[in-house]
Amino acid sequence: MALFVERGYFGTSVHDIVRASNVSIGSIYHHFGDKAGIARALYAAQTARMDALIAGIAARHPGAAARCRAIVEALFRLTEDDPVAMEFMLHVKHREFIPDEKPVCSSKPFEAMRRIVVEGIARGEIRPVDVMVASTSLFGSALRMITARLDGVLPKPLPEYLDEVWEASWRAVAA
Amino acid sequence: MALFVERGYFGTSVHDIVRASNVSIGSIYHHFGDKAGIARALYAAQTARMDALIAGIAARHPGAAARCRAIVEALFRLTEDDPVAMEFMLHVKHREFIPDEKPVCSSKPFEAMRRIVVEGIARGEIRPVDVMVASTSLFGSALRMITARLDGVLPKPLPEYLDEVWEASWRAVAA
DNA sequence: GTCTATATCATGATAGAC
DNA sequence: GTCTATCATGATATAGAC
Numbered sequence: 290m291a292l293f294v295e296r297g298y299f300g301t302s303v304h305d306i307v308r309a310s311n312v313s314i315g316s317i318y319h320h321f322g323d324k325a326g327i328a329r330a331l332y333a334a335q336t337a338r339m340d341a342l343i344a345g346i347a348a349r350h351p352g353a354a355a356r357c358r359a360i361v362e363a364l365f366r367l368t369e370d371d372p373v374a375m376e377f378m379l380h381v382k383h384r385e386f387i388p389d390e391k392p393v394c395s396s397k398p399f400e401a402m403r404r405i406v407v408e409g410i411a412r413g414e415i416r417p418v419d420v421m422v423a424s425t426s427l428f429g430s431a432l433r434m435i436t437a438r439l440d441g442v443l444p445k446p447l448p449e450y451l452d453e454v455w456e457a458s459w460r461a462v463a464a
Numbered sequence: 465m466a467l468f469v470e471r472g473y474f475g476t477s478v479h480d481i482v483r484a485s486n487v488s489i490g491s492i493y494h495h496f497g498d499k500a501g502i503a504r505a506l507y508a509a510q511t512a513r514m515d516a517l518i519a520g521i522a523a524r525h526p527g528a529a530a531r532c533r534a535i536v537e538a539l540f541r542l543t544e545d546d547p548v549a550m551e552f553m554l555h556v557k558h559r560e561f562i563p564d565e566k567p568v569c570s571s572k573p574f575e576a577m578r579r580i581v582v583e584g585i586a587r588g589e590i591r592p593v594d595v596m597v598a599s600t601s602l603f604g605s606a607l608r609m610i611t612a613r614l615d616g617v618l619p620k621p622l623p624e625y626l627d628e629v630w631e632a633s634w635r636a637v638a639a
Numbered sequence: 640g641t642c643t644a645t646a647t648c649a650t651g652a653t654a655g656a657c
Numbered sequence: 658g659t660c661t662a663t664c665a666t667g668a669t670a671t672a673g674a675c
Contacts, residue, residue: 299472323670418628421625430605461636488659490659499651646671650666
């Protein structure tokens with residue numbers, strides 16, 4: 290995953306992975322079938338992890354505001370704790386190894402986030418605007434902050450910006 | 465540019481470019497030196513174009529609110545008119561062909577956007593929050609909407625979402 | 640299941656005629 | 658400046674011993 294993040298999918302050779310993992314190329318092909326299989330396995334594991342994260346938050350918090358804030362907080366922490374995983378999810382183009390596409394923002398965790406927004410609108414917590422507009426307004430700032438942090442242009446760790454980011458994001462959509 | 469966007473920098477071979485452009489490989493190397501030179505030339509032209517766009521808007525509009533709204537509108541129109549150029553700017557990793565990095569969000573057009581935000585804070589138009597937080601709050605939603613549109617998951621053209629997106633974004637930071 | 644050795648082909652880049 | 662032909666390398670993937 291680190292190699293794919295650092296150098297891209299096509300920029301990483303299977304021999305690079307052999308060197309980095311101390312596993313022979315024969316074993317790798319035995320287990321993953323082809324190069325794309327390696328990336329697919331990583332992607333599946335990562336979306337499952339994110340999905341569990343979101344589902345757990347939805348179960349523990351009532352209401353859209355608390356849930357969305359907890360999601361932003363979790364994403365901020367995850368970025369600091371495992372930046373490679375975060376970058377793999379957000380910035381590696383998985384069209385390169387999953388030919389039948391379907392973009393990240395249509396993956397299960399992102400769908401779960403939108404469901405929370407839909408419920409928030411239905412309950413009158415969130416202003417009745419287009420679901421995508423509400424979702425990007427709630428999470429767009431946080432995702433951009435994450436990108437900035439991964440690019441090394443944010444001086445402080447993300448959690449220190451959490452209160453300001455969340456207050457602004459919530460103002461954008463609060464009913 | 466279309467090839468780099470479609471298949472990535474490493475996923476595009478110089479021979480692919482030869483086929484798509486009907487120019488010989490000799491001429492290409494004569495003009496651009498190496499493969500990275502082709503991508504660098506595209507990137508330079510594109511940042512210059514974006515920079516001129518932002519500068520023109522800053523010159524024509526007074527105040528942060530009018531300027532930022534005009535920027536979002538211009539980005540939405542540009543995405544519809546030239547999606548390849550927009551995707552090249554936003555989603556192609558130029559670390560792959562510019563080794564000494566410096567991320568997109570540190571490029572001239574993005575810096576110009578942040579300057580507008582700083583002035584807006586100074587004039588009391590925008591709440592006094594961290595500059596990055598204010599910038600991502602103002603433009604993060606729009607950029608996410610652009611990404612969604614480029615990914616083919618938005619049913620309507622971006623300009624139809626402009627009013628809703630802008631109202632939410634401005635609420636987030638308005639003093 | 641893991642390994643080494645190898646086959647096959649595409650890639651970035653160059654040479655040199657015109 | 659443009660072109661064709663070619664090189665050297667490194668890529669994905671396989672074969673087959675253990």
